[in-house]
Amino acid sequence: MANPGNARQMEQEGDRPEGTAAGGPIIERVHGAAELVPESPQRREFTDRVSNRADFERMPEEYRADCEIGGRHLYVSNWVLTAPNADDIWRMSRIAAEEVDHFRKINKLLKIIGSSADDRLWVDREERYVDAFKSEMPSWADIAVFGMLIDRVGEYQLDEFMDSSFEPLNQMLPPVLAEEKGHVSFGIQKAKDLIGQGRKDELQAAIDRWYPEALDMFGSATSKRVAKYIKWGLKRRTNEEARIAYKAESDAVLRELGLEIPEVAGKLQYAAG
Ligand SMILES: [Fe+2]
């Protein structure tokens, strides 16, 4: 996925002083957002376009502070050499390269607005902004599920920024989004492989670990900041709207594979439940 300093991160950090945000991104998506959230005067009331540093500096302080991005995630570092076969090693290597490229591209955007994520090139796991990236990656089943569920969150988050008010982001997004979809497909294919190998229980255990994390990654259900992102044309829908759409899509994938939808009552920190 595209390593979001995500909405959740921003919620956790509250209204930090402008210019000091450590991880808010810019990356949040959604399937069918345009259809699900009709345009209205309240949404998209901000119609200016921000194309360069000069435009950016004319924006409200708050818009500028929110244009930050978290560090890349390096989950692939454990698996480039140890995936089960040559095909998977090749694919993991490629995903690793794509994720590094996503970091490069986002860092270039940050530099347009006078910021930088250079100091996030290497971040110890426990210091990463996004909880999912702090976790251990103990099994190949986790890799499959990470693709299926967590990269799908990244895909949603990226899609949320399609046609945003920040033009350089619009230009950067399409190829990154296409690669992210490839990571999701890889995860699904690896899940199918595991099922075919009689390892469904292992797969289900990994789903049970990651599913609540994925839902929480959309951030607070009661976020006030999201209203501003929508107003500024940075996002299209609220955290909860995106989470509901994501859950419906993910649940359909799990059902199709004959897997259980995990019970999340009492396990979610940010989702409405
Ligand atoms: Fe990815």
Ligand SMILES: [Fe+2]
């Ligand atoms: Fe990515």
